[in-house]
Amino acid sequence: MAGTLIYAEVQKGEIKKGSFEVTSKAKELGGDVAVCLIGSGVEGLASQLAKYGADKVYVVDGPEYENYVTEAYVQAFKQVADTVSPTVILASATAQGKDFVPAVAARLGVGAISDCVDLKKEGDKVVAKRPVYAGKAYAMIEAVADPQVIAVRPNSFAVKEVAGAGAVEKAAVSLDASKIKAVVKSIEVAQTDEPDQTEAEIIVSGGRGMKGPENFKMLEDLAKLFGPTATTGASRAAVDAGWREHSYQVGQTGKTVSPNLYIACGISGAIQHLAGMGTSKVIVAINKDAEAPIFQKADYGVVDDLFNVVPALISEIQNVKG
């Protein structure tokens, strides 16, 4: 039976959690699960994928894959895909995945389905559910031909330990260097261990009510208490005021996120913001305006001054943690 081929992404020497999520999901959907792992010095990571359902891992390993370059990765992946002939191709819709997936689909001459939050098997088809209009609606989409290329939003599926056969094979791949035109000159990554907002499990977000950039420190402190899967976010008002970088912005012209917990501090809840975080599993709102629209979406609301609530919450959580 034909099966699924997964693109496994490596960042900072680790396979991304989102890649494990789609691997477990592929196993659940049925059929053989193959994974293509691309990078430099990544062969040792291949065995981890077996734990989450990979039957076979194709490793493309070499110094030419040290940095992500779309064309090189697409060429390598396509050669593995040609060998495997999968009916479905899955990847995690991380920042890199969003660049990679449409490029790979275009190279294979098929369509892609971006940023899905659920997958269902209907006969030979995978019907993908994805938010559109930044989450104001959902579309159920299917591809007309194989391979059905689908990118899955991080945190949409649990990582499940399901053993796969886990055979590891070095893929024989040759690159056409003349086609690799974009050259990465330098990479600057902030020295932070915070996950990207689209992948974070917990987001502590601030809006106009934060009053200034210096006050985001307490949101960072709160996020740190939740551990390495937590980060901070911001509303458009806070970003437009210059208090936070655009990369922190959650909403229709920022990032669309689905964390397990979203804590909105001093965010009134404009329609564009609510669309961008409405799929969060649990929403907590802290705002002194009881009429703020954010309370209509919040599972738990605290109507009070965030400058009193947040510091108290920090010390209470420290107490709970002991």
Place this chain on the structure above:
Amino acid sequence: MNTVVCIKQVPDTETLIKVQGAGIVTEGIKWVMNPYDEFAVEEALQQKEKMKAGAVTIVSLGPDRAIEAIRTGLAMGADTAVHINDAAYYDKADPYATAAALAAAVKGLQYDAIFLGKQAIDDDAAQVPAILAEMLGIPAVTMVVKFEVAADKSTATVTREIEGGQAVVEVPLPAVFSAQKGLNEPRYASLPGIMKAKKKPVDVKTAADLGVSEGPKTVVKEMTLPPARQAGKVIAGDDAAAKAKELARILHEEVKIV
């Protein structure tokens, strides 16, 4: 420097979306140029101004109403436009079919660079830049926040947003670039600009005129609304400290996150 900017007309971000079958209710929607496309138009104009030469051409696939977004681009300062006005094609177009129509229109134009927004805020697919580049056989650089062209126009050095930071990429021209917020500050159309835009040439084509018959590669079967979220529990307490204590208890015992 000659540039092409591909734009899309989308519902304004304030729009409350109502679904109907496999689409949305379009009645009463205020249509605007996709916000990310404004950065693309602005960058093309700035490059033309810097080089003091070249033309900016807007290309858009959309029904009759899309002309308003095209005129906005012309009013900002673009020189000419191609309107692929084909409602039947547009209604079924997925990112692949959209890119096929744009590619066919772009093929007849002179360009050193093609700019697009990083995604359209209606279907949020963020695929067209990559597919368009593939169809034209040129490289794509997505999520661009800084753009510079060598004096001889042979290469561009761009900064793109990556996870947790930025990468500087050098790419030979022509190439496709998708614009992320932060690339520039889009200008507003001036009144004289709006007047002039009315007289600028817009070449109207159908998909058949362009020789495109590409069917969509993905099909929307149904649209639904997200389940309405019920307003939850308001945490009671005498003061902020008491409420914070109760919230910490909830996060620990009910949400089980602490």
